[in-house]
Amino acid sequence: MSSSAAEHSHADHHDHGKCIADALAAAREICAQRGERFTELRGRVLELVWESHRPIGAYAVLERLKADGRSAAPPTVYRALDFLMEVGLVHRIESLNAYIGCAHPGAAHASQFLICKDCGTAEELESPAIDAALAAAAGDHGFKLAGRVVELSGTCKSCTGS
Amino acid sequence: MSSSAAEHSHADHHDHGKCIADALAAAREICAQRGERFTELRGRVLELVWESHRPIGAYAVLERLKADGRSAAPPTVYRALDFLMEVGLVHRIESLNAYIGCAHPGAAHASQFLICKDCGTAEELESPAIDAALAAAAGDHGFKLAGRVVELSGTCKSCTGS
DNA sequence: CCGGCCTTGGTATAGTATATCGTACTCTAT
DNA sequence: ATAGAGTACGATATACTATACCAAGGCCGG
Known part of the structure; x- marks a missing residue:
């Protein structure tokens, strides 16, 4: 049943552009609330993390940044990811050494x-x-x-x- | 104040030698049951993992093996640890990249x-x-x-x- | 404008894990 | 006992993940 899409899996035909846009909008708001700077780099990294619903490794993010033509090194990525985790926009998946966008940013939660x-x-x-x-x-x-x-x-x- | 020791923490005065001996005895039995070889290296690595109730990193195990005067390299340790995990004698702590002896070997369990x-x-x-x-x-x-x-x-x- | 703080760039290095190949050992069946 | 198969180990090289450190630039309040 359910001609409508399932919840949130890879097989979905959900509007993933909206996932990304929502994440970025939430990020801007949360950073503003907390008096943190949502810089271009941080935004781009968040975008990359949200590119799919699969956790992405720090070095994969790095490759993408380089592909943007941007100069970047591991600390560039880790700093951005650490920041995003600190403000609750990104989670780390320990068992994969990878990162994924938080589905419910803003609310304190144990996920x-x-x-x-x-x-x-x-x-x-x-x-x-x-x-x-x-x-x-x-x-x-x-x-x-x-x-x-x-x-x-x-x-x-x-x-x-x- | 509690002069009596608590259950299983570092502050215990429990007979840790018994922890190790029990773990080794269980290991021998389990390997025998499963037709696996409990070699000297595997025994030594298990001993080292059991040296405390703190998870130990693979490279820390490696240093200890070298200190034994044994020739050893990373694969030596990882093979032994992989084996010990496979037979259920050791667990990996993902959030620490470290290994710890299984408290209830032999029984299938989600811990x-x-x-x-x-x-x-x-x-x-x-x-x-x-x-x-x-x-x-x-x-x-x-x-x-x-x-x-x-x-x-x-x-x-x-x-x-x- | 100045001074301080935060962010980023850049290099180097630390820490964790695996691929690969060759050798030696153990066990079993003859 | 011995040949052969399978397993375990030694050894080297390399990949992957993460952090330390220092320098330079941007933003903002005084």
Whole structure:
């Protein structure tokens, strides 16, 4: 069923230009609110991260920047990515050493990722149930929870079908 | 004040020699069951991984092997670690690029880690509640779950007290 | 205009992981 | 015991990921 597209997978025919535009608009607003500068470089890096719903490596971003004709070196990219993560516009996927645009920027949140081994997309979740289970387990052990890394790998809905 | 030790942190006065001996004994048994060879190198690497309850990096293991007077190079270590992970004796901590002995070898399990930012110890959990929440979230999204990375960082019980 | 702070450019290097090839070892079946 | 197959290890080279450090330029409040 559902002639309309599914949620957010690679098989979607969703208007990805809108994903990027929305991300950039949100970024401008958030940076303005926080008194941070949303420079051209940062914008371009965010754009590149949002180019797909697959996590992208820092060096892949670097190649793209160079392809732009821009002079760039690893620190250029890492600084931009670190900034974007700090303001909550980008997440790092630890298990892939890669970066992905945050699906819900602006709101403080602990997110989880479903990473498809077939198509490479990573879908961001914000499951209160998972978060509650994590908090409960930490509490049981007297552990003061600060950071969460939840990365689930497997096969996404679209890839299972095909 | 608590003169008695807590469960499993760096502050413990637990008999760590027993941790190591148990891990080696379990390893021998598991490898025998699976028809795998538990070689001297593999045993030594497992010992080194178990030297503390802190995850250890591959290159730190390598240094220790060299200190033994053994000739060793990165592939030496990575092969041994890959083997130990394959048979379920060691886990990789993605967020640290480091390795830690499995607390419950032999049993198939999806584990989670509580990683203390102060003392560096990583405690392995097997919370059915977390696992159920993960499975449920994946199921809700039509995602066929294969691998789980759950790494929580924060402050452990012992370090909170001090 | 000046001075300070933030951002970026550029080089070098550290840290993590794998590809590849050759040799030696272990086990099994004869 | 020995040949052959399969596995494990030694060794070199290289790829991939990330950070330290210093210099130069841009932005902004005084």
